[in-house]
Amino acid sequence: MAIKEILKMGDPRLLKKADPVEKFNTPELDQTIKDMIETMEANDGAGLAAPQIGLNLQLVIFGFKKNDRYPNAESVPFTILINPTITPLENEREDGWEGCLSVPGLRGVVPRYKKIIYQGFDQYGKSIKREVDGFHARVVQHECDHLLGILYPMRIEDFSLFGFHEVIFPE
16 A cells, blocks of 8 residues: 555646546555555545546545544545446535645635435445435535546635635634
8 A cells, every 4th residue: 555645736637537447346446445545544534536646537535433624524434436426416505614635725615515316336346326415415526526627616606715724714
């Protein structure tokens, strides 16, 4: 396993649409997932998308029991999600603060669908389908945006609610 460098906003690789994963349950995919887990944990992330480590694949991981970067967030079950699709269950959106390992030190308020169904596959090709809401839904939407070449600042509607974490949330 290896901690990978996380690409930062401005790197053109983060703006590409990711390619679908075509082969499941391979040593290469397993190694990529192990590297992503180690990288996410080393950076105290809530999730990580393959494009963030320079891999143009429709692969995200997310989940935590407790996360220091989101101390008030409910836990999210650890998930490996490949070739995902997201379907909003209603048009209602909710504003919430987000950060990103590719946009270090900054936070912004982003509107996201409150309730979604996400579908895809695990690393073995087994189908995943979940109906979720709250922070879980926010994390999935954020990570899957990376697969479309979208970083959360592109979704901000009110830039008066965007800035450096230590200024917005002084300790």
